Amino acid sequence: MRAFLRWFVVVVLVGHGLIHLLGAAKGFGWAEVEALTEPIEPALGVVWLTAAIVVVATGVLVAARNRMWWVAGAAGVVISQIAILTSWSDARTGTLANLLLLAALGYTFLSHGPTSYRAEYRRRVQAALSESPPGTxxxxxxxxxxxxxxxxxxxxxxxxxxxxxxxxxxxxxxxxxxxxxxxxxxxxxxxxxxxxxxxxxxxxxxxxxxxxxxxxxxxxxxxxxxxxxxxxxxxxxxxxxxxxxxxxxxxxxxxxxxxxxxxxxxxxxxxxxxxxxxxxxxxxxxxxxxxxxxxxxxxxxxxxxxxxxxxxxxxxxxxxxxxxxxxxxxxxxxxxxxxxxxxxxxxxxxxxxxxxxxxxxxxxxxxxxxxTPSATAGDGGAINPHSASTRQLPRVI
CATH class of the missing domain: 2.50.20 (outer membrane lipoprotein receptor (LolB), chain A)
Known part of the structure; x- marks a missing residue:
């Protein structure tokens, strides 16, 4: 189920990002876009193009389980919504995709941010290993x-x-x-x-x-x-x-x-x-x-x-x-x-x-x-019976 949700978000983000290319195409005069009835100036075309790149990049990073996906996501949701507001009557439906992205960002903050159990665990591990008796x-x-x-x-x-x-x-x-x-x-x-x-x-x-x-x-x-x-x-x-x-x-x-x-x-x-x-x-x-x-x-x-x-x-x-x-x-x-x-x-x-x-x-x-791991070693020195590391990246959704 989690995998399904993650790939659902990926599909929505990539699709949402690609749709922003319509605004860029109209703003730069690349093509006639009948779906967008309001005029888009070249300067706003840059905003639409930037939103497309950043939102698609966010989807790719989520698909790759890259831990830094939230950086692109935070920028993407802001730039995308600015573009949508400039053509609200034509593009307001895109706000739903941004709300989904915002929800994913909120969950990531709650599950990985400084107030999360995960962050508390890491802080306590750092303290415990720092205070444990050193190996003789x-x-x-x-x-x-x-x-x-x-x-x-x-x-x-x-x-x-x-x-x-x-x-x-x-x-x-x-x-x-x-x-x-x-x-x-x-x-x-x-x-x-x-x-x-x-x-x-x-x-x-x-x-x-x-x-x-x-x-x-x-x-x-x-x-x-x-x-x-x-x-x-x-x-x-x-x-x-x-x-x-x-x-x-x-x-x-x-x-x-x-x-x-x-x-x-x-x-x-x-x-x-x-x-x-x-x-x-x-x-x-x-x-x-x-x-x-x-x-x-x-x-x-x-x-x-x-x-x-x-x-x-x-x-x-x-x-x-x-x-x-x-x-x-x-x-x-x-x-x-x-x-x-x-x-x-x-x-x-x-x-x-x-x-x-x-x-x-x-x-x-x-x-x-x-x-006897060090306080800063993480899992890098872990050994397992199959020689290959089985450590998993934190889930992003």
Whole structure:
């Protein structure tokens, strides 16, 4: 649906721009234009020609997903409307196309401008990475695994962490599907997250989702042991705004989950008390500030294949409250990311009281990951299992 809307805008803009050539043709005397009954002087012909060039250029930039399309669009809507006003009785219908362009410009400002969730995410990432402990360059050794249960140590070992620098932060890009309930429609999404590790770890997560063809912005912020989750439809209508102790607890579980799945190397220094349960299960008790959460980890052939916790919180249908509900994240498809080896596919599952009510609400695929990125590096250094970057430009419509 989004692609359809984008190409609809492209067609309208290119067509709208080409129609402006009629005014240029009449103004310069290139041809008789019966559709334009009012006289157009050569000077105004320049305005019509400029509008045609700028508006068509805007359409081309939108088609190419060029981030600077809005610069041409802002100029185009002004010049085009000036031309239309000079021949209002003949050209006033073109105002509708300019209103469409104006709406696209407004949405771009709301979704990418300084007040957007996207901009807030970038500011917070800059701050978090600037404040995170710098990498020491000290390589993780076998001796560092000695205090871990055998299953956890093997998981860290198989992740390729031994012999590599200790992890103080990560940046990951993912994509997948998400839904609110077992009967809800799936929403596709792309996401990026940045985690920092240390005495006061942080987790920042940005999701760009699509619901019935409309864009949905999701921002998770977990900084200073305080967490929030906010959701907006079309970057305007606030759908969810959750904060408080329950949210802090929920995000603490997610942070523990990220450690186990995305940054096994960071488990060696994390405040976790481990308990071996049997040959394939280990219990971990993770403390972050005032929050202490528990999870049972399941291993198969040395790989972590599931993470189960009763301390995760499920959001109510209106997004106003949170309640505890058993939660798990089955994992599969381990692949190499440069020197690292991680699960590239996973699910998020809720486990209500009735067993038959269990359902998958999240599917994710890990695309790229960078360990200990700089505050200004962006995604340029990200590595992925397929060698080619999967980073996507922000959508313009």
């Amino acid at each position: 360059g000290t390589a993780l050794t076998e001796a560092d695994l000695a205090h871990l249960p055998g299953l956890v140590a093997e998981h860290v070992r198989r992740s390729g962490a031994v012999g590599q620098p200790r992890v103080t932060a990560l940046r990951a890009n993912i994509h997948g599907r998400i839904r609110a309930s077992a009967t809800s429609r799936w929403m596709t999404y792309t996401g990026e997250q940045v985690n920092t590790f240390g005495p006061a770890p942080s987790r920042l997560f940005w999701m760009d989702a699509t619901m019935v063809g409309l864009p949905v912005d999701v921002l998770h912020v977990f900084v200073g042991r305080t967490a929030t989750m906010r959701v907006k439809l079309c970057s305007v209508l606030r759908m969810v705004n959750v904060a408080g102790p329950e949210m802090d607890r929920a995000e603490t579980v997610t942070l523990f989950n990220d450690l186990c799945i995305l940054a096994p190397a960071a488990l060696i220094d994390a405040p976790i008390v481990w308990q071996s349960l049997d040959d394939s299960h280990v219990r971990g008790v993770f403390t972050n500030g005032a929050q202490t959460v528990t999870a049972d980890l399941t291993f198969r052939d040395g790989d972590l294949v599931d993470f189960i916790s009763d301390d995760r919180m499920s959001t109510s249908s209106d997004g106003s409250t949170l309640s505890p509900q058993p939660w798990s994240t089955p994992l599969s498809d381990y692949r190499s990311f440069g020197t690292r080896r991680l699960a590239t596919r996973g699910e998020g599952r809720w486990h209500p009281t009735a067993p038959h009510d269990e359902f998958v609400y999240l599917e994710y695929n890990l695309d790229t990951i960078t360990y």
